[in-house]
Amino acid sequence: MKKKTLVMGASLNPGRYSNFAIQKLVGQNIETVAFGSREGRVAGVEIEESLKPFKDIHTVTLYLNPDNQKPFYDYIIGLKPKRVIFNPGTENPEFYVLLKKEGINFEVACSLVLLSSNQY
Template sequence: MSETVVVLGASPKVDRYSHKAIKMLGEYGHKVVPVNPYHAQIDGIDCVKDVDEITVPADTVTVYMRESHLLPLIGHLVKLAPRRVIFNPGAEAPAAYPALEEAGIDIEEACTLVLLRTDQF
């Protein structure tokens, strides 16, 4: 099933896992919404500068940013109301979990790339 997936911390640098996730999500047929305030596009996919610019319903948000950068965005994520938020290795943000859980958003600490490759996404 195809989902709309928001990639927080999207990077145009090909060695970054967020970049690999953007590519792999597209290869698996998902609509990708990269969030990056400094780039208009990543691999030909239009970026949004911040979460508030997202105009389509998001099924999943996958996080590739440190907790200190994510915490100011939690209210915006709650408003976006995805079904789940995936915290990739190194991007875990325990301080954010209570607000997301209270909003009924599922939390998953996992690697998006592994979830895709093992058909668990």
């Protein structure tokens, strides 16, 4: 597996972009873990309702608006990911500064587009 990814803000709703992202990640054989407000499964991936000390996270892809990201700043930084992707609607200059201080790369991009165009 490559680029183990944590989907933050994962949804069981098949109409949500986070749900599409999980399906696309799994479809491309990218190891995927997920955190959301409701437990359940999407494409075989368990959505966790509580924060887990995931290991070897390469990418965190955000589907939380900036206000909802704040409680997770320390958690995400503590995972020491190689990058954080800010999907449309999740842009957060305050968090960019914190990530930059920690040497964590970030992208303002759409994970679905990156996956579809082999740029992930």
